[in-house]
Amino acid sequence: MAYKRNIDRLPIIPADAKVQNVTCHYCIVGCGYKAYTWPLKKQGTTDSNWAGTDLSQQQGAETDAWYAPSMYNVVKQNGADVHLVIKPDVDCAVNGGLGSIRGARMAENRRSDVNGTQQQRLTEPMVWRYGTWQPTSWDDALDLVARVTARVIDKDKEDDLFVSMFDHGGSAGGYENTWGTGKLYFESMKVKHCRIHNRPAYNSEVHSTRDMGVDELNYAYEDYQLTDTIFLIGANPIETQTNLFLNHMVKGMQNGARVVVVDPRRTVSVDACEQVAGADNVLHLQINSGTDLSLFNALFTEIVAKGWIDADFIRGSTIDGDVAVAEDGAHPSALGSFEAAKAACHLSLDEAAEICGVAAADIAKAAAWIAEPKDGARRKCVTAYEKGIIWGNDNYRTIGALVNIALATGNIGREGGGVCRLGGHQEGYYRPSDAHVGRPAPYIDQLIIAGQGKVHHIWANDHYKTTLNAAEFKRVYNRRSNMVKEAMDARAGATREELIDAIVGAINAGGLFVVDVDIIHSQIGQAAHVILPAVESGEMNLTSMNGERRLRLVEKYMDGPGDSKPDCLIAAGIAQHLERVLREEGRTEYADQFKGYDWANEEDAFMDGYNKGNPEVTYDRLRAMGNNGVQEPVTGFADGKLVGTKRLYTDGRFTRHGREDGKALFCLGGWRGLQAPGKAQQKANHRFLINNGRANMNWQNWFLDQKNEFVMDRFPVPFIQINPEDMAELGLKPGDMVEVFNDVGATQALVYPERTARRNETFMIFGAPAGTQGNVVNAGTNELILPNYKQTWGNIRKISDAIPAAARVSYKSWEVEL
Amino acid sequence: MKCNRLVDSGRRQFLRGGILGVAGAAAAVALPAGQAQAQVQARAMVDYPSSKLANLADLVVDVPMDIGYPDADSPGILLKLGTRVEGGAGPDGDVVAYSVLCPHKGFYMSYHAPDKTLNCPGHFSRFDCEKGGQQVWGHATQNLPQFALRVDDKDDIYAEGADELIYGRLSNVLQG
Numbered sequence: 001m002a003y004k005r006n007i008d009r010l011p012i013i014p015a016d017a018k019v020q021n022v023t024c025h026y027c028i029v030g031c032g033y034k035a036y037t038w039p040l041k042k043q044g045t046t047d048s049n050w051a052g053t054d055l056s057q058q059q060g061a062e063t064d065a066w067y068a069p070s071m072y073n074v075v076k077q078n079g080a081d082v083h084l085v086i087k088p089d090v091d092c093a094v095n096g097g098l099g100s101i102r103g104a105r106m107a108e109n110r111r112s113d114v115n116g117t118q119q120q121r122l123t124e125p126m127v128w129r130y131g132t133w134q135p136t137s138w139d140d141a142l143d144l145v146a147r148v149t150a151r152v153i154d155k156d157k158e159d160d161l162f163v164s165m166f167d168h169g170g171s172a173g174g175y176e177n178t179w180g181t182g183k184l185y186f187e188s189m190k191v192k193h194c195r196i197h198n199r200p201a202y203n204s205e206v207h208s209t210r211d212m213g214v215d216e217l218n219y220a221y222e223d224y225q226l227t228d229t230i231f232l233i234g235a236n237p238i239e240t241q242t243n244l245f246l247n248h249m250v251k252g253m254q255n256g257a258r259v260v261v262v263d264p265r266r267t268v269s270v271d272a273c274e275q276v277a278g279a280d281n282v283l284h285l286q287i288n289s290g291t292d293l294s295l296f297n298a299l300f301t302e303i304v305a306k307g308w309i310d311a312d313f314i315r316g317s318t319i320d321g322d323v324a325v326a327e328d329g330a331h332p333s334a335l336g337s338f339e340a341a342k343a344a345c346h347l348s349l350d351e352a353a354e355i356c357g358v359a360a361a362d363i364a365k366a367a368a369w370i371a372e373p374k375d376g377a378r379r380k381c382v383t384a385y386e387k388g389i390i391w392g393n394d395n396y397r398t399i400g401a402l403v404n405i406a407l408a409t410g411n412i413g414r415e416g417g418g419v420c421r422l423g424g425h426q427e428g429y430y431r432p433s434d435a436h437v438g439r440p441a442p443y444i445d446q447l448i449i450a451g452q453g454k455v456h457h458i459w460a461n462d463h464y465k466t467t468l469n470a471a472e473f474k475r476v477y478n479r480r481s482n483m484v485k486e487a488m489d490a491r492a493g494a495t496r497e498e499l500i501d502a503i504v505g506a507i508n509a510g511g512l513f514v515v516d517v518d519i520i521h522s523q524i525g526q527a528a529h530v531i532l533p534a535v536e537s538g539e540m541n542l543t544s545m546n547g548e549r550r551l552r553l554v555e556k557y558m559d560g561p562g563d564s565k566p567d568c569l570i571a572a573g574i575a576q577h578l579e580r581v582l583r584e585e586g587r588t589e590y591a592d593q594f595k596g597y598d599w600a601n602e603e604d605a606f607m608d609g610y611n612k613g614n615p616e617v618t619y620d621r622l623r624a625m626g627n628n629g630v631q632e633p634v635t636g637f638a639d640g641k642l643v644g645t646k647r648l649y650t651d652g653r654f655t656r657h658g659r660e661d662g663k664a665l666f667c668l669g670g671w672r673g674l675q676a677p678g679k680a681q682q683k684a685n686h687r688f689l690i691n692n693g694r695a696n697m698n699w700q701n702w703f704l705d706q707k708n709e710f711v712m713d714r715f716p717v718p719f720i721q722i723n724p725e726d727m728a729e730l731g732l733k734p735g736d737m738v739e740v741f742n743d744v745g746a747t748q749a750l751v752y753p754e755r756t757a758r759r760n761e762t763f764m765i766f767g768a769p770a771g772t773q774g775n776v777v778n779a780g781t782n783e784l785i786l787p788n789y790k791q792t793w794g795n796i797r798k799i800s801d802a803i804p805a806a807a808r809v810s811y812k813s814w815e816v817e818l
Numbered sequence: 819m820k821c822n823r824l825v826d827s828g829r830r831q832f833l834r835g836g837i838l839g840v841a842g843a844a845a846a847v848a849l850p851a852g853q854a855q856a857q858v859q860a861r862a863m864v865d866y867p868s869s870k871l872a873n874l875a876d877l878v879v880d881v882p883m884d885i886g887y888p889d890a891d892s893p894g895i896l897l898k899l900g901t902r903v904e905g906g907a908g909p910d911g912d913v914v915a916y917s918v919l920c921p922h923k924g925f926y927m928s929y930h931a932p933d934k935t936l937n938c939p940g941h942f943s944r945f946d947c948e949k950g951g952q953q954v955w956g957h958a959t960q961n962l963p964q965f966a967l968r969v970d971d972k973d974d975i976y977a978e979g980a981d982e983l984i985y986g987r988l989s990n991v992l993q994g
């Protein structure tokens with residue numbers, strides 16, 4: 001039987017409940033919500049309540065006067081238990097009152113001592129003592145961190161400190177926290193050996209579009225409603241940008257937009273588009289995995305050949321001449337003029353059809369849908385891409401080839417246009433320059449495997465779940481961190497000085513000292529020696545921007561668990577303790593670098609960072625802008641409101657590459673097969689494509705959902721979708737446990753039959769707490785260390801019948817039947 | 819087939835089957851004693867009416883009967899699946915009843931007999947009638963409210979409770 005809460009009534013929000021602005025912190029879309037809080041011993045009634053509605057009556061569809069049990073909890077606010085309801089905001093332009101299966105569970109996924117939810121949240125600092133983690137004070141934990149770290153770094157010698165740090169907004173990221181960590185590691189220090197939460201290096205996921213002058217978030221969500229064609233590549237928006245799809249893309253289709261989808265897999269988004277627009281208005285180009293570049297170059301070639309280009313735009317907004325940036329170690333493709341791109345990217349429809357497996361006629365049809373002028377004017381086309389190509393073959397050239405099409409057709413900076421990544425988390429990046437990291441950036445996870453690094457500071461990263469070559473990484477990481485644990489265990493009862501000496505001895509023998517800052521005890525956290533508890537959005541005030549650069553302030557509506565703190569204040573604490581320790585050691589000049597962290601709260605960190613670069617933007621002003629916020633960049637403050645920018649590049653000047661002439665560049669990258677090392681060979685030697693990605697239910701919040709019964713009931717273990725005929729050949733039943741294995745490792749998953757899956761092409765859930773897909777992803781990246789998770793091949797064998805939890809699961813198709 | 823898209827606007831007369839009778843408070847909902855007590859204390863569960871929905875003889879496999887439970891404003895279906903399922907009522911263990919208001923935004927859902935699912939025209943969520951209303955895919959943050967059924971010795975079928983909050987009401991049994 002399916003999991004049921006057996007909650008058949010909820011406390012009613014009273015009319016005088018406190019209301020706080022909330023932007024959902026789970027995904028990039030950043031839907032507006034309202035958090036209502038009120039004292040525990042009080043409640044509204046059916047005739048006197050927050051909604052001013054008679055709640056003794058059944059409410060109709062889409063009512064604002066209802067909330068689900070998942071939107072309710074009891075939490076602490078200023079030390080007192082209060083009722084909490086977090087429900088979608090009908091007045092927010094982003095979501096218009098829609099919740100999603102993730103965001104509408106925000107309240108339930110808060111820690112509650114009364115209801116027992118999210119007891120996995122960390123509540124106090126812990127250090128490794130007597131063979132396990134022992135709770136301790138912040139001062140004790142930070143002193144240990146500072147003393148060990150100070151032993152491996154010195155002025156201009158910081159390469160032995162490795163740092164993994166989130167760079168996103170939302171969740172526990174945001175401008176406050178990226179600034180706190182950024183100031184510590186990029187201003188007080190110049191740490192070069194660092195990486196980002198979901199990839200093994202500190203790099204952009206979209207270098208090429210930026211090098212071409214085009215920021216990856218350049219449109220407004222309303223462009224989907226104004227456009228003629230929605231062009232989706234390697235993206236599955238109904239699942240991973242849910243309310244962008246439901247509240248904007250659906251309306252666009254209802255307004256008559258057609259849809260072109262490029263994806264080797266028939267996703268639920270394809271089905272939903274067909275439901276809304278009609279199958280005749282949806283063109284799904286089901287390419288061979290990793291061949292996007294050939295398709296885009298053929299589309300570009302066809303569009304140019306047909307003359308469906310915007311010559312004025314090309315003349316006015318892109319460079320003349322030939323090659324402007326040569327191909328080199330930092331540029332996997334040359335960049336240059338439109339004419340140069342015509343030559344470099346030339347690929348006929350037939351050649352592309354041969355490579356990507358889509359009929360030439362369909363490529364031609366897509367070109368027409370994207371670019372053929374409509375009623376004598378520009379056909380509006382909005383282009384959106386995400387991990388299918390970001391984490392796919394030949395990232396730099398592939399994204400560049402896509403941006404080429406938008407540039408050639410003048411579809412950037414104009415209504416109904418834009419060429420954008422859809423995004424994962426929200427954004428909230430404000431840090432000192434990272435230029436010292438270099439390009440290509442160091443491949444951190446491979447350096448750790450190779451024995452480099454002595455101290456590792458981790459900020460809400462879990463390499464164990466989200467790295468490639470994960471099996472080897474875990475083996476080495478466990479061994480190296482265990483060396484330090486054993487050294488600490490052997491010195492139980494020793495003084496602090498003796499303990500530090502023991503730790504440093506183990507480090508110098510090849511060990512790794514690990515400091516993990518997170519909201520839960522993560523998998524890589526099992527290897528940590530110091531664990532520091534952080535808070536999330538809503539447990540602190542937090543600013544972030546969404547996929548259309550919409551900046552909002554989430555108002556703190558509850559206390560963080562126990563003694564947990566905002567990351568920015570934890571970073572400040574590390575800086576202050578480093579300063580103190582360095583001063584004690586007489587390293588005065590170096591100690592001085594760690595001054596400037598006397599922040600009392602997250603607002604101080606915001607003012608120290610983001611506000612310095614954007615002096616118009618303050619907490620008070622953002623609070624007043626509510627859930628609709630302001631779209632960045634903020635250009636002023638007038639009539640009591642922040643003035644923003646609806647879409648970028650409306651003046652036709654492209655600046656992301658830093659060129660003073662404001663001219664965009666084209667990417668001159670030809671097709672070159674499966675580019676990353678080992679991929680072609682892996683494909684040749686294994687039967688199944690192990691495509692991988694996210695699922696609606698738990699993407700972006702799986703770390704919390706591993707303790708959410710509603711989610712774990714549906715997907716108790718990660719699934720792999722397989723074509724039923726392939727299942728029959730392998731002797732598999734729904735729910736069976738299989739092992740997926742190849743040349744680099746193995747992992748396991750639950751078999752989910754999927755009739756729309758192509759033969760020999762499976763889809764596995766990425767980033768699962770159990771059954772790490774990264775175990776079977778080889779170490780191969782592109783030249784700029786962008787991981788290539790998507791192109792993975794392996795074999796499959798049954799290892800177990802369905803476990804009892806799997807027997808409760810429905811194995812029916814995800815496609816709606818209306 | 820596609821006429822089901824109109825289900826949200828065209829199905830106002832959902833009470834075809836209707837409530838045939840209300841037999842007072844639910845004394846007989848079959849919960850294990852300890853669990854029942856714990857839930858009463860922890861959740862102050864509301865008292866559900868025991869409502870006669872139909873007789874087993876009225877049901878045809880895979881043809882859902884429209885019902886209203888706990889009252890006429892809460893539309894649902896009573897369904898004979900044809901195969902025994904966990905939580906199914908009746909001698910064949912195959913009779914189930916669910917709310918048909920999608921717990922996402924409250925649109926009326928329609929039954930798709932070939933795979934025994936309820937499907938939402940609002941934003942395409944779907945629920946498995948053979949798995950206790952588990953959401954197969956969708957936007958709702960709960961599985962579908964299922965109505966507890968009791969079949970008496972005359973084969974009359976009574977609904978006597980629900981296991982999730984029904985869309986559009988903050989108390990499954992309206993109070994006021």
Ligand code: SF4
Pocket residue numbers: 024025026027028029030031095098099100101102103104241242243244
């Ligand atoms: S679509 Fe994204 S931002 Fe919106 S509610 Fe869902 S998870 Fe939150």
Ligand code: FES
Pocket residue numbers: 920921922923924925938939940941942943956957958
């Ligand atoms: S109302 Fe059913 S999916 Fe939204």
